[in-house]
Amino acid sequence: MPEIKVDEKLCKGCELCTTACPKQCIAMSDQFSVTGYYPAKLAKQDCCTGCGLCAQICPDLAITVFK
Amino acid sequence: MQQVNKWPSGLVNKPLRYCPGCGHGIVHRIVGECLEELGIRERTVGIAPVGCSVFADEYFNCDMIQGPHGRGPAIATGIKRSKPECIVFSYQGDGDLASIGMAETVHSAARSENITVIFINNAIYGMTGGQMAPTTLIGQQASTCPRGRTVQANGYPIRVCELLAQLEGARYLERTSTHTAAHVIKAKKAIRQAFQNQIDGKGFSLVEVLSICPTNWGLTPLQSLKFVTEKMMPMYPLGVFRTPDAAAGAATEGGAA
Amino acid sequence: MMYQGIRISGFGGQGVISAGILLAQAGLLEGKNVSWFPAYGAEMRGGTANCSVVIASDEVSSPVVSRPDTVIVMNEPSLAKFEPLVKPGGLLIINSSLVKSQPTRKDIRVVAVACNKIAEEVGTTKIANMVALGAFAGATGAVSVDGIAKALPKVFKRAKPEMLQMNVTALKMGAAAAK
Amino acid sequence: MGEKILMKGNEALAEGAIRAGCRFFSGYPITPQNEVPEYMSWRLPDEGGTFIQAESEVAAINMIYGAAATGIRAMTSSSSPGISLKQEGISYCAGADLPFFYANVVRGGPGLGNIAAAQGDYNQSVRGGGHGDYRVIVMAPNSVDEMGNFPKLCFELAEKYRMPAMVLADGILGQMMEPIEFKFERVDPAKLPAKDWALGNSAGRAKRVVKSYDLREGELEKINLRRMAAYRKIEQDEVRFEAKNCEGADLVVVAYGTSSRIAAGAIKLARDKGLKVGLFRPITLWPFPKKQLAGLAGKAKKLLVVEMSMGQFVDDVRLAVNGAIAVDLYARPAGIPSAEEVMAEIEKACQGIKAAPAATAAAPKQRGRPKGSKNKKTKAKRTVRKRAARKQAKRGRKGGRR
Incomplete structure (x- = not known):
């Protein structure tokens, strides 16, 4: 199944990716990372289509898409 | 399973120091990808401005020079005329390009210098802490117009693409945005075109990018996206204002009129 | 002669800057000489913030506290940065809610207070900084909890009375936790 | 007067200038002095004064050149790179014998340097700063209290000797907070004596010209000698x-x-x-x-x-x-x-x-x-x-x- 990986060291928890995902697969973690932000994560199983739009809008290049 | 996207070689592989949600990261990635895809990275010289993106010299993986506030296009002129085989781009914010650097912007366009200018318009001064910019909207609050910008005290915001479209030397002018993934893809097309124009020797190209500044707008990143569509785009309609082949084009999206 | 040089450090948004101003204002109201100096500019963006506060009976010389009597550490990265600066015999207040590492110095006094947890009990983690200030007042007596409480409306001019009350509760609970 | 209040150095400087009768400010954002224009942007209009965020430091100082020529108490502030840009205009003001007040909240240099405190603009300040043969009065506060109380002195000295006067501060003095007591009565600009050189309404008097040039043979030196004598007097009388x-x-x-x-x-x-x-x-x-x-x-x-x-x-x-x-x-x-x-x-x-x-x-x-x-x-x-x-x-x- 397609999926995304969020690099928690890069993600600043801005949530822009959640607006870009056409299927609302992405949510924010409720645990903050070492950098003090709440990073994005793939929240639903079998949801991602690998379209890559989240990576298009991510300002921190924190998202890697696999298809 | 295949990896769809990767870190572009035009960008140094290190975390960006901009605020959460800041649009600079998106445009940095786009430029980095263009340098890679057009195969020009090793002959490109970039100019970092004064403002938040003063850090651009750390991020773009090509030769970089950081100059005085607003003088990017003049520095670019010096580099391009000395090394015409190089690809030269100036990366500037609204204060840098449209306030203190307006003379350099206008005159490099008038001379039709064969350079590429990336212009980030977020309607505020970022690095210095949210002062009024030349592109700050009427009614918008900033730390030097705390009760909101008024025509009486502060005058009107400047539409850079429309202004430069009066100049014959400005060969390619387009205003884009980064508030949705689809707009980001369009912005990349425009920036790629602006570099291609330089490769083809077509003269002065400028791409304006509407960009969010949640920190100094006092909004969350998600609220900031709405601010772009509801407040900025009516004032700053997206579209192509000049191309090398045709004269002035018309705005295609978002215009108030 | 009384002198307290304080450094407060944490993430931007944890209220370390305003906590410092509040301390200085409280010192001023108690008739002391005070100064406050923030780390400002680019290093603030998305990273850690810190400030220096001096409360003294004598004239304040340098406003930049290089060898603090007290360091208040609100997050993990601040511990590594500021623990080495504490004067021998000085005080290190640690927000144990967020700082998981242990300090290594043996020549200083360490007070660990779960600032976020206590603040949450009071009503919101946003006032973890007040718990830390309460702990400082309780542990040093350099300013009193009442003194800080009096300074609150001067610094947070637009705060609602119930918010100010919550701040006072947080101060008191911080002071109790440090004793 | 009276109460001690906790203030940032930059804000104390701005408030002190307003209390000293400043009614015109033009400037451009630069760290670490942004609190000065920010403070002026809301305080000055309340006092019936003018605040302008100029498009550049070059424009800002020339707005001052114009405002000062009308006799109003005018002020600008900046930090090192911005002050460099203003030197042309400061030289013109000195050459035209115009009084005004400015502050340099110095940061690291040369070039863009950094935004931390530094004292690298010493020579630029005490040797005039721009082109030509001139001086400016340079006051160096070391506390927020002095940041707030020196602008009045600067305006007075500037007007007494008809020349620019400046406060040379730094990032620490601008950014730090300390108690301050304004030790002077508020100046009512309407009650300041009229200046017999100020431009404006020429009805009933001969026309006046403000300029920094004199191309007639030997005349410029005469002006400079007069200025030199004033400088010698300042060196006698105004040392602090x-x-x-x-x-x-x-x-x-x-x-x-x-x-x-x-x-x-x-x-x-x-x-x-x-x-x-x-x-x-x-x-x-x-x-x-x-x-x-x-x-x-x-x-x-x-x-x-x-x-x-x-x-x-x-x-x-x-x-x-x-x-x-x-x-x-x-x-x-x-x-x-x-x-x-x-x-x-x-x-x-x-x-x-x-x-x-x-x-x-x-x-x-x-x-x-x-x-x-x-x-x-x-x-x-x-x-x-x-x-x-x-x-x-x-x-x-x-x-x-x-």
Whole structure:
């Protein structure tokens, strides 16, 4: 199944990716990372289509898409 | 399973120091990808401005020079005329390009210098802490117009693409945005075109990018996206204002009129 | 002669800057000489913030506290940065809610207070900084909890009375936790 | 007047200027002085004044040139790179004998440098700064209290001598908060005396011209000579300084602005250890307290200059004492020393005094010779002085680190 990986060291928890995902697969973690932000994560199983739009809008290049 | 996207070689592989949600990261990635895809990275010289993106010299993986506030296009002129085989781009914010650097912007366009200018318009001064910019909207609050910008005290915001479209030397002018993934893809097309124009020797190209500044707008990143569509785009309609082949084009999206 | 040089450090948004101003204002109201100096500019963006506060009976010389009597550490990265600066015999207040590492110095006094947890009990983690200030007042007596409480409306001019009350509760609970 | 309030240095400067009657401000954003225009942007309109965020520093200073020409109390502020851009306009104001007030909240340099506190703009400030032969009055506060109270002095001196006057601060003084008490009555601009050179309504009087040029043969020099005489008078009458524990001190630390605050902390530590150390702080950097510094020779055995620059301020100190006393330098160009660090330098300098008393003390006292002919004595004195100066020059090179 397609999926995304969020690099928690890069993600600043801005949530822009959640607006870009056409299927609302992405949510924010409720645990903050070492950098003090709440990073994005793939929240639903079998949801991602690998379209890559989240990576298009991510300002921190924190998202890697696999298809 | 295949990896769809990767870190572009035009960008140094290190975390960006901009605020959460800041649009600079998106445009940095786009430029980095263009340098890679057009195969020009090793002959490109970039100019970092004064403002938040003063850090651009750390991020773009090509030769970089950081100059005085607003003088990017003049520095670019010096580099391009000395090394015409190089690809030269100036990366500037609204204060840098449209306030203190307006003379350099206008005159490099008038001379039709064969350079590429990336212009980030977020309607505020970022690095210095949210002062009024030349592109700050009427009614918008900033730390030097705390009760909101008024025509009486502060005058009107400047539409850079429309202004430069009066100049014959400005060969390619387009205003884009980064508030949705689809707009980001369009912005990349425009920036790629602006570099291609330089490769083809077509003269002065400028791409304006509407960009969010949640920190100094006092909004969350998600609220900031709405601010772009509801407040900025009516004032700053997206579209192509000049191309090398045709004269002035018309705005295609978002215009108030 | 009384002198307290304080450094407060944490993430931007944890209220370390305003906590410092509040301390200085409280010192001023108690008739002391005070100064406050923030780390400002680019290093603030998305990273850690810190400030220096001096409360003294004598004239304040340098406003930049290089060898603090007290360091208040609100997050993990601040511990590594500021623990080495504490004067021998000085005080290190640690927000144990967020700082998981242990300090290594043996020549200083360490007070660990779960600032976020206590603040949450009071009503919101946003006032973890007040718990830390309460702990400082309780542990040093350099300013009193009442003194800080009096300074609150001067610094947070637009705060609602119930918010100010919550701040006072947080101060008191911080002071109790440090004793 | 009266109540002590906690304020940021930049805000105190802005409020102090408004209370001193400033009703025109133009500026451009630059860290670490942004609080000045930000404060002015909401306070000045409330006072019936004008705030303009100019499109550049070049425009901002020329707005001042225009405003000052009407006789209004006008002010601008900036930080190092911005002040460089303003130098052209400042030179024009000086050349047109226009009074105005400006502040430089200095940051690290050269170029864009950084935004931390520094003192690298010393030479630029005390030598005029722009092109041509002119001076500006330079006041160097070292507290928020002085940041708030000096603008009034600057406006008064500027108008008295019809020239620019400035506050030379730095990032620490701009950003720090301290209690401040405004020690003067609010100035009502309407009650200030009319200026007989100000432009505006010419009805009933001859026309007036404000300009900085005179192309007629010999005329420019006449104007400059008149200005030179005024400068000499300012050097006589307007020097301000602070001397603390200098009487009976072996070593006197010489520092201004933030450096003097840090030095004061170091001196406290040194005096606790029994070292006889004093502090001399110029408050006006131009006019420079030359005589007062020269007066330390024969009393203190050595001077230690502490500055947050490579060794600019020390040149003026050395010129003032003219070889009569050894001058060591502790330089931190775009660095902020700690009190402990300066204390170590004080200890080092004091050891030097003990180890070589003959070389460092005022020469004639140590090397008293039997009274002979007047000529002989003068000659001996001169030789010793030369030797001391040579030694001092050597030490100066070694002392000036980094």
